[in-house]
Amino acid sequence: QxxxxxxxxxxxxxxxxxxxxxxxxxxSFSSSRIHWVRQAPGKGLEWVAVISExxxxxxxxxxxxxxxxxxxxxxNNTVSLQMTSLxxxxxxxxxxxxxxxxxxxxNWGQGTLVTVSS
Amino acid sequence: xxxxxxxxSSLSASVGDRVxxxxxxxxxxxxxxxxxxxxxxxxxxxLIYTTSTLQSGVPSRFSGSGSGTEFTLxxxxxxxxxxxxxxxxxxxxxxxxxxxxxxxxxx
Numbered sequence: 278q279x280x281x282x283x284x285x286x287x288x289x290x291x292x293x294x295x296x297x298x299x300x301x302x303x304x305s306f307s308s309s310r311i312h313w314v315r316q317a318p319g320k321g322l323e324w325v326a327v328i329s330e331x332x333x334x335x336x337x338x339x340x341x342x343x344x345x346x347x348x349x350x351x352x353n354n355t356v357s358l359q360m361t362s363l364x365x366x367x368x369x370x371x372x373x374x375x376x377x378x379x380x381x382x383x384n385w386g387q388g389t390l391v392t393v394s395s
Numbered sequence: 396x397x398x399x400x401x402x403x404s405s406l407s408a409s410v411g412d413r414v415x416x417x418x419x420x421x422x423x424x425x426x427x428x429x430x431x432x433x434x435x436x437x438x439x440x441x442l443i444y445t446t447s448t449l450q451s452g453v454p455s456r457f458s459g460s461g462s463g464t465e466f467t468l469x470x471x472x473x474x475x476x477x478x479x480x481x482x483x484x485x486x487x488x489x490x491x492x493x494x495x496x497x498x499x500x501x502x
Contacts, residue, residue, distance in 0.1 A: 312491070314439075322431075322439060322482055324491040336489050339396070372438055380486025381429045383450065385438040 279303040279384045281311075283373045286389030289363055297358040297389055299373030304384075307331070310376035311356040313347065315369035316388075323369075327376060328356060341367075363393045397421055397485050401494035407502040414470040416497045418483035421464075427487035428466045430459055433496075434479045442481075443468065473499070 285297040299311060313325040325345065326337045332349040346359040356373065370390050374382035398421035408414050418428065426446040431439040441450045443459040446466060456471045470477055478501055483494040 314493075321496045322433075322484075322493040324484075324493060327489070327491075338490065378444075380427045381441060381444040381484070382431075382439075382491075383441050383444075385440070387438055 279375070281373045281375060281384055281386040283371065283386040283389040286371065286391045288392045288394060290395050291364060291393055293363055293393075294359070294361045295363060295391060297360070297371055297373075297391070299356040299358075299386065300354065301356075301373075301375065304375065306354050307351065310379070311347075311349075312374045312376050312382055313358050314372045314374060314382070314385075315367075315391075316372070317366070317369045320369075325371070326358065360391070363391075365393050367391060368393050396490060397424060397488050397492050399483055399485055399492050399494040401481075401483060401497050403497060404495065405498040405500065407500055408473050409502045410473055410475055412473045412502075414473050414477075414499060416468045416481055416483075416499075418461075418466045418468070418494050419464055420466075420485055420487075423463050424485045424487035426462050427485055428459075428461065429484045429486055430457075430468045431482045431484060432477075432479045433482065439482065444486075470499075 281301045312327045326347040328347045344362045370388040372388045373386045375384040377383045400419045430443040433439040447459045480496045480498045
C-alpha cells in the first residue's frame with residue numbers, strides 16, 4: 278500500500294527553526310518526486326516545494342524561498358523540509374505528497390502541524 | 396506564477412443535485428489540471444487528473460472537462476459523502492498552484 282507519513286511538527290517561537298520529515302512506503306522512493314504542501318488554519322492549500330527523483334532539482338514557492346530547504350536522505354529513505362526564520366504566518370498543517378507524471382499529487386500523508394507562536 | 400481561481404467559493408446543494416465548479420488559470424495550461432477533494436481534518440484526495448481522467452476508485456458521478464484556461468468539475472448526482480471542499484491544481488508549471496477552493500455544503 279502506497280503511503281507517506283510526515284513527522285516533526287510542533288510549536289516553535291518566531292525566528293526559530295524546525296525540520297519536518299516525510300517517510301514514503303509501498304513505492305519506489307527513488308523514482309518519485311516528493312512535494313510539500315501546506316494549509317494554514319481555515320485556509321486553502323499552498324504548494325511549498327518539490328524535490329526531483331534524484332535530488333538534483335529543487336523548487337520552492339516564492340513565499341518560502343530562502344527560508345526553507347528540501348532534501349533527500351537515500352540512506353534513510355526520507356525527504357526532509359528544513360524551515361528557518363519561522364514566522365507566525367508559517368503556521369499550518371504541512372503535507373508531504375508523492376508527485377506523479379510531473380503534474381499531480383496522488384498520495385498524501387496525514388499532515389503534521391507546525392505552530393509558530395511566542 | 397500561474398494563478399488559479401475558482402467559482403463559486405461556496406455553494407449549498409441537496410442530495411441528488413447536479414453540481415458544477417469552475418476553475419480558471421491565468422495562462423494556458425493545456426490539460427494539466429487536477430481536482431482534489433478535502434474533508435475536514437483530512438488530507439486532500441486526488442479525484443481527477445489531466446482534466447478528465449478519474450483517479451482509481453473515484454465514482455463515475457464525478458467528471459471533468461476543459462482545456463487551456465477554463466475547466467469544470469461536475470458531480471452529476473450529489474451524494475452525502477460528497478459534501479467537502481474541492482480544489483483545482485495546475486501541473487503545467489513546475490511550481491504548482493492551487494485554486495482557493497469551493498466548499499460544497501448541505502442545503
